Amino acid sequence: MSSSSTLRGLIEKRGATRTVEGHITACAASHDNLRFAFTTAEGDVIVAHRADLADPASWATYAVHDGAALALAPDTDPSGFLTGGDDGRLCRLNMHGEIDELGKSRRWVDHVASHVDAKTAYIASASGKVVELRDGRGETLLKTLEHPSSVTGIVFDTKGKRLAASHYNGASVWFTQPKSESVRTLEWKGSHTGIAIHPAGEALITTMQDNDLHGWRLSDGHNIRMSGYPTKVRSMSFSRTGKWLATSGADVVVMWPFFGGGPMGKPPLELPGMGGALCTRVAHNPEQDILAAGFADGSVIMIEPETKRVLPVCLGAGGAISALAYSPDGCLLGFGTEDGLMGLVDLSAG
């Protein structure tokens, strides 16, 4: 079931792995930090409970989508998950393993995002050129947002006030509150393939087809260009304070500074890599100044940017890392590979 005997690093003592059929397309923790889900290109969702972390045989498998599961987000309730698939369905998987269809589209549901805080909760999903915004329960469709071309990424800002979508020739920023119909269009020619927003709302960043990043300072729309990558950037993650943006796409982890005036005209910081393998995924710890990075050779490491100290999480997996995420409390780190290996590590003390 598992090839963990050949895996080295934290995974040996503090984690577990399991291999399933199919490419792991995404992974995420639930809001209560108790569950961790992996989605596969076979349409399955595998959910590990924290209490059963060391017993991967007990991780439950749910056949949610007919076709690939393309997108995953934590549900707005504490314990469930939201998934999108190429069967055009937006689904909720609750803690009891029950599957609810929240939406159905003719197109693939490529992206799902959720926001929840004390006051508001939203669910957003992207399918073709359309983003649908639903209430936290997923029962009411609040807005149908049309874009000029297919949406390639969606993200809520930290407060859930705005929802941004990347597409050809730029990005669109929408307000979530029902009364506002207006859209702010940020233009930059080319194919934008993914999106991230600064935690304090200072900048919106997109990945581009042409091996670079583009960004806009949200205060004045000023353009920010970040280039020099040997390949496409697939993964971006802001540090919890927004000081750094970590990115994949090179054989090192590339970190852009978002302090002291921003990244304009500054060289990025390069954190250690895995001796030549391309970095494919990055994730900042939500609670500490630590970063996890996954590579094309299947390695996952944690790096402390301040000291550049490296801690191996899992070495020797083989297939490229295709999914990587921390739980909100920063105590669980999960990852998945293109050939179906799922790994989960408990980082909490004791």
Next chain:
Amino acid sequence: MSDTPLSSEPANALVPVTVLTGFLGAGKTTLLNHILTAEHGRKYAVVINEFGELGVDNDLVVDADEEVFEMNNGCICCTVRGDLIRILGSLMKRRNKFDGIIIETTGLADPAPVAQTFFADEDVRAKTRLDAVVTVVDAYNIEQTLKESPEARQQIAFADVIILNKTDLVDEARLKSVEDTLRGINALAPIHKAQKGNVKLTDVMDVGGFDLQRILASTPDFLENTHHHHEEDLTSVSLTLKTPLDAGKFQMWIGALLQEKGADILRSKGILNFEGQPDRFAFQAVHMMADGNAIGPWKEGEERISRLVFIGRNLNRPQLRRGFESCAVA
């Protein structure tokens, strides 16, 4: 011209992709359904556009939007299909579910962005190979269509394989005239006659049209066919050279040529004899985007002749010939 190998994976690990083009009403969807329902034991993923004429009978059908955008890579004519990059990327996560991919384009589509997608995107290149651009032509209407629509001419010029459909609707003489017209635009692509899309599958699928190996085997004289230069618009120019080529000189020349004339040159293909190389070198380009790789040794007793074809507009044959000849080893 790329110095990097096409992919680290062996060629047969790459998923073959067939692009089906053809003018409105030519019979693309009929041909597609014929391919899908034939007894071949193969599974295909099919990418269609939402304005398809007929339904497609297949398990894995993906709607595409034909979203074309310009690359910022300095090629003025380098447009690619962003929707295909996304769709192919996602399909490749389910590599075990199908044996090949068929992409149907809309009747009015320029095939260049589709073909260029297979050169321009690193992920697409790493996992798929463009097997052939198959253009379906309606024998009954094509002469009229060519008068009215530059796109139809473009699609014929682009083809690796031409399916001349609806041949039952025209007589022998007219069929011959249509074939001559097609040859005048594209001297390279084999023409297969069909009625209601009833072609042999081996003629359209897995033909290796882009790597030239099988096309050369099936039409060994294609490059000698240099008669039809009366088409004022799109034409073919075929060149041969017995003297071995200097690889460095050839790369310099073709690189500069495509940079300068790439907008006019739709397709270039060649089998080249580089000095000191035991293997044949297959060269191909779509507009400015070029690629090449060794495709195995020359056959025993085979004459080592370098052959190069250009399909495009405003082609200056003497100039191209002189350029090609200047690449010969001194």
